[in-house]
Amino acid sequence: MKNIKAQLAIGLVCIVLGVVIALQFKTVQTNLGGVAPVQKAQELAAELKKIREEKEALLEEVNSLEAKMKEIEDAESKKNVLVKNMSAELEKYKIISGLRKVKGPGIVVVVDDPPMDPEFLTDSTIMYNYELLLSLINKLNDAGAEAISINDQRFVSRTEINLAGSNVNINAVPTAPPFIIKAIGNPDTLESALNIRFGIVDHMKSMYNLQVSVKKQDEVVIPRYNEVIKFRYAKPVEDTE
Numbered sequence: 596m597k598n599i600k601a602q603l604a605i606g607l608v609c610i611v612l613g614v615v616i617a618l619q620f621k622t623v624q625t626n627l628g629g630v631a632p633v634q635k636a637q638e639l640a641a642e643l644k645k646i647r648e649e650k651e652a653l654l655e656e657v658n659s660l661e662a663k664m665k666e667i668e669d670a671e672s673k674k675n676v677l678v679k680n681m682s683a684e685l686e687k688y689k690i691i692s693g694l695r696k697v698k699g700p701g702i703v704v705v706v707d708d709p710p711m712d713p714e715f716l717t718d719s720t721i722m723y724n725y726e727l728l729l730s731l732i733n734k735l736n737d738a739g740a741e742a743i744s745i746n747d748q749r750f751v752s753r754t755e756i757n758l759a760g761s762n763v764n765i766n767a768v769p770t771a772p773p774f775i776i777k778a779i780g781n782p783d784t785l786e787s788a789l790n791i792r793f794g795i796v797d798h799m800k801s802m803y804n805l806q807v808s809v810k811k812q813d814e815v816v817i818p819r820y821n822e823v824i825k826f827r828y829a830k831p832v833e834d835t836e
Contacts, residue, residue, distance in 0.1 A: 693751040693820035697742050699779040701815040702786055704731065707773035709804040720803050721772050725756055725763050727799055728774060734795050738788035740778040742817045746770040749820040766822060773806075782811035 686695070706728065708720050721727065732750060735743055743750040748765040755764070762769035778785055789796045789809050799805045 692824070693742070693749045696817070696819045697779060698814055698816045699741070700782050700813055701740070701777065701779040701811075702782055702789075703810050703812055703815060704776040704778070704789065705773050705806075705808045706731070706776065706799065707806040709806065719772055721774065721805055722758060722761075722763050724803060725758055727795075727803070727805075728756060728763075728776070731776065731789065731795050731799075734788050735776075735778045735780075735785060738780065738785050740780040740785060742779045744777045744817045746775055747818055749818055751820050753822070753824065754820075766820070777815050777817050779815050779817060786811055 706721055728745065732743055732745075745756070745765050746768075748754070748768055748770070750765075754766055757764055759769065762771055763774075764770070786809055788794070791797075796807050796809060799807050
């Protein structure tokens with residue numbers, strides 16, 4: 596009996612110890628299970644904070660780059676405006692100097708010798724009075740002509756008109772009647788300046804019996820000046836004012 600009681604006591608003690616150990620293991624496991632998520636949450640919070648800081652830094656960099664890009668675009672825009680203005684100004688002076696072919700409304704003037712009698716051949720009246728062409732061009736300039744040509748030779752400040760043998764040289768190119776003068780400008784103003792009573796056309800007809808016609812046109816094409824302009828003596832002067 597004593598042995599049985601001893602065995603029962605030992606078995607009971609083992610059961611109690613087993614229950615205690617099981618309860619302790621469960622408690623430890625529960626505690627461990629509660630600590631792990633807290634650490635994970637702390638780690639995730641730290642990582643999220645780091646990501647937010649990186650995002651803010653990247654946003655600042657993007658804003659900085661956008662500001663620099665806007666500065667570049669503004670500078671480029673100003674540069675483009677300057678280039679366009681310079682190009683427009685250069686184009687204007689090319690037109691004034693005759694270095695550009697141009698077109699626009701204006702008039703066409705044809706000047707020819709008087710009707711010639713086949714039995715009496717005479718020299719060309721207009722060729723020996725070529726200064727009349729210069730007078731006609733002066734009247735066109737006074738009337739605001741923006742471009743002028745004579746027999747497809749652009750008339751510029753350097754253009755010379757002179758008699759050379761049996762030809763009239765214009766820009767060193769031999770020409771002969773009829774002389775076709777084209778001018779771009781206000782057609783009504785140009786026509787009125789030439790056809791005014793006792794004006795240049797009247798003078799050419801009445802005094803020299805020349806055949807002169809003046810016609811307005813919606814579009815007149817005038818070629819560019821083909822010679823190379825070189826300055827040997829004239830030098831630019833800086834404006835100090």
